[in-house]
Structure formats: structure tokens, C-alpha cells
Amino acid sequence: MLSRAFSAAMHGIDGYIVGIEADSSAGTPAFAIVGLPDRALGESRDRVRAAIFNSGFAFPAGRLLVNLSPADLRKEGPGFDLAIALALLAIDEQIPPAELRGFIALGELALDGSLRPVTGLLPMLLGAKNAGFTSFLIPRGNLDEASLVDGIELYALDSLADAVATVAGNGQRWRKRSTTPELQRHDAAAHGDLADVRGQLASKRALEIAAAGGHNLLFVGPPGCGKTMLARRLPGILPPMTLNEALDVTKIYSVAGVLGSERGIVRVRPFRFPHHTISHVALVGGGSNARPGEISLAHNGVLFLDELPEFSRSTIEVLRQPLEEGIVTIARAAGSFCYPARFQLVASMNP
Incomplete structure (x- = not known):
């Protein structure tokens, strides 16, 4: 018997739909996943099997084959666990197969069947919404992040058993809440307030001109003269981010896995301070x-x-294209990935 479920994945910072087909046939019991899975996804076979057993459901018998489409894009991470488990349960109708096709399922399964949060959820939800999906099964730990997307229905779940109950029509629904009012809470002093700086009139004037015109800036001065202190205060005098800007930043942080424990929208402009030993990668x-x-x-x-x-x-040279074009393109065997990189560069050095 064949069953279908849907999940989502990322390409760069954009999400796309992944169709999950599960098939059971007669023969020696086996379980295989195809469709360019990475190692973490290949290991989901054991996680899914244990989660199904420990949640009180029967694991389908026979030769099991799970196909992830489109097959030409590499699938990464454990976020497909929930969708694979639901597709397997639909094979022998432990859940209604027809109802399952109306959901996008995302989440990593623990061995006891509990759901763990995944990274990159926001771009995946936006991509699925653009593809026409409106109902999503997600881990409860991702609820704040998922609530940033308008016009969708979210089912925040704690376990595989909750997901089965939801597909069967017994789950609780959390409708998303508006995020626009949250952006009004712009904390100008999140990185330090320029008003706290005494003196340094010429340097502060240069900082204000750079903020007004979007210019890059180089501070030259002896150690201890306040170069870093002034640079840290630049985000506080930049205009508050618009909703689209905030969503773009939040998507990037979500993909990189650095969104933070609150997993809400990023409200203040980023300030990144890499060490001088950083590699160009x-x-x-x-x-x-x-x-x-x-x-x-x-x-x-x-x-x-x-x-x-x-x-x-070599590290400084790689900044040339991003500074000119506001985007960086990474070419790999698995494909090309484009990341936005429109930032204001501030540097400092000793005389």
C-alpha cells in the first residue's frame, strides 16, 4: 500500500515542499529511505521505528520504502522524522491517509516519541504557505517562531501521539498572532546608547553621518580610545527595521540555528563582531x-x-562582492546557495 505526506526543506534561506511517499510490499522486512538523504536523515529510520513502538503504535510489516521528492535536491537534517512516521502509520490506516495530505509535518522525533524543535522553520513555513498549504504540525518549541507567519493554522505538538490525534481531528489549534505590534518595541540601546559617550565629538559626528548615509566606516586610533565602544552604538542610531527586514534577518538566524531560546522575531539590527582569526568560509x-x-x-x-x-x-578580499552586490553566492556540488548580505561595514585599526 502507498501513502503520502508532506514536509518542507530549505535551499539557501528559501523553503520548498518535500513530498514523502511510503510504500509497503511483500518480502523480507526492510526499511530504506531514498531521495538524496544526508546521514542524519538516513539515521531517522531507527529514530522513527523506536518512536512508533514507544508511542503505542504498530510498525508496518514488510519491505518499507520511503521516497523524498524532488529527488534531485539533497535533504538534510532530522526535521523529516515526523512526516516519515505519519506516512508509515498511514500505510495500514492507523491514521486516515486522506486527512494526512492536508498537513505539512515538521519535527525531530526522540526515541520515546516526543517532538524536538528544528532549525530553519520560518523559511520552510513561508515556502509552504506560498505553495498553498495552510495547516502545519510543528513541535511546541517552535511555536513562537512559527507564529510570525500570517494566514496559517498551527498545531503545536509535544509528541507523535499528539500528531496522530490531530490528523484524526482531535488536536488543539493555535491560530497565529500578529507580529507587527512587536516591531514597535525597538530597543535603541540594545547595543549601547550613543548618548552615554562623553566627548568624542568628531567621532560621534562621523558615526552619525555614516548612519544617515549608509556609509562604511574606518576608525583609526590608539588602543583604548573608544573605537569599539563607538562601533557598538551604531545599530542604536540606525532606523528601526521594517517588518520585511525583520523577517529576512529572522529567516537567516533560523537557518543558521542562532535564533535564540525565545525563537521570536529579531527586532533590533544585528551587530556581528567576528574574531580576526576567522576563516573566509x-x-x-x-x-x-x-x-x-x-x-x-x-x-x-x-x-x-x-x-x-x-x-x-584572503578573508578581507572575499568581502568585495558582498559589499558591492549585497548578496553572496556559495557554489557546491549539491547546488548554488544565495544568502543576502547587505550590511554596513565598520572597521578599526591602530595608527
Whole structure:
């Protein structure tokens, strides 16, 4: 028997729909996942099997094959666990197969069947919403982040058993709440208040001009003269972020897994302060599993490079394209990933 469920994944910072097909056939019991899964996703076979047993459900018998489509895009992470488990339970109608197709299921399963939060949920919800889906099964730990998306129905769950009850029509619904009023809570002093700086009239004037015109800035002065202190106060005199800017920053932080325990919208402009030993990969993004770098985490905010001459030449050179175009493109065998990187560069150095 064949069953279908839906989940979502990320490509860069954009989400797309992943169709999950589960098939059971006669033969020696086996369980395989195809569709370019990574190692973490391949290990979900054991997590899903244990979660189904420990939640009190029967694991389907026979040769089981789970296909993740589109098959030409690599699927990463444990966020497909819930959707795979639900598709398997629908094979022998432990849950209604027809009802399952109306949901997007996202979440990592623990061995006892409990649901754990996943990273990158916000862009995945936005991508699924643009594809026409409006009902989402998510871990309760992701509820604040998911609530930033308008016009959808959220089912915040604690376990696989909760998800089964929801698909069967017995779950509790949390409708999203508006996020626009939260942006009014702009904390200008989150990175320090420029009004606290005594003296430094010329430096403060330069900071104000840079903030007004969006100019990059270089502080030159002896150690201890206040270069870092002034740089930290630049985000506080920049205009508050618009809703679209805040959502873009929150998406990037969600993909990078640095959104924070509150998992709400990022309300203040970012201030990133990398160490001078940082590699160019960590600065611009990339790696075997491509992730945003420091320049993307500084999107719509400030990137501060303290002791600029201490940074390697290759690290500084990779800033050329992002400064000119406001975007960075990472090319990998699995595809090309584009991350926004429109930031204001502030650097400091000794004479």
C-alpha cells in the first residue's frame, strides 16, 4: 500500500515542499529511505521505528520504502522524522491517509516519541504557505517562531501521539498572532546608547553621518580610545527595521540555528563582531552543509572588524562582492546557495 505526506526543506534561506511517499510490499522486512538523504536523515529510520513502538503504535510489516521528492535536491537534517512516521502509520490506516495530505509535518522525533524543535522553520513555513498549504504540525518549541507567519493554522505538538490525534481531528489549534505590534518595541540601546559617550565629538559626528548615509566606516586610533565602544552604538542610531527586514534577518538566524531560546522575531539590527582569526568560509558562509556566514548574519545591520590589519588578506578580499552586490553566492556540488548580505561595514585599526 502507498501513502503520502508532506514536509518542507530549505535551499539557501528559501523553503520548498518535500513530498514523502511510503510504500509497503511483500518480502523480507526492510526499511530504506531514498531521495538524496544526508546521514542524519538516513539515521531517522531507527529514530522513527523506536518512536512508533514507544508511542503505542504498530510498525508496518514488510519491505518499507520511503521516497523524498524532488529527488534531485539533497535533504538534510532530522526535521523529516515526523512526516516519515505519519506516512508509515498511514500505510495500514492507523491514521486516515486522506486527512494526512492536508498537513505539512515538521519535527525531530526522540526515541520515546516526543517532538524536538528544528532549525530553519520560518523559511520552510513561508515556502509552504506560498505553495498553498495552510495547516502545519510543528513541535511546541517552535511555536513562537512559527507564529510570525500570517494566514496559517498551527498545531503545536509535544509528541507523535499528539500528531496522530490531530490528523484524526482531535488536536488543539493555535491560530497565529500578529507580529507587527512587536516591531514597535525597538530597543535603541540594545547595543549601547550613543548618548552615554562623553566627548568624542568628531567621532560621534562621523558615526552619525555614516548612519544617515549608509556609509562604511574606518576608525583609526590608539588602543583604548573608544573605537569599539563607538562601533557598538551604531545599530542604536540606525532606523528601526521594517517588518520585511525583520523577517529576512529572522529567516537567516533560523537557518543558521542562532535564533535564540525565545525563537521570536529579531527586532533590533544585528551587530556581528567576528574574531580576526576567522576563516573566509566562516565569514561569508559555506561548508560541506552550506550555512550563512557572519556577513549574512549581519544582514540589515553592522559587521565590525576590529584590528583590521590582523585579518588575513584572503578573508578581507572575499568581502568585495558582498559589499558591492549585497548578496553572496556559495557554489557546491549539491547546488548554488544565495544568502543576502547587505550590511554596513565598520572597521578599526591602530595608527
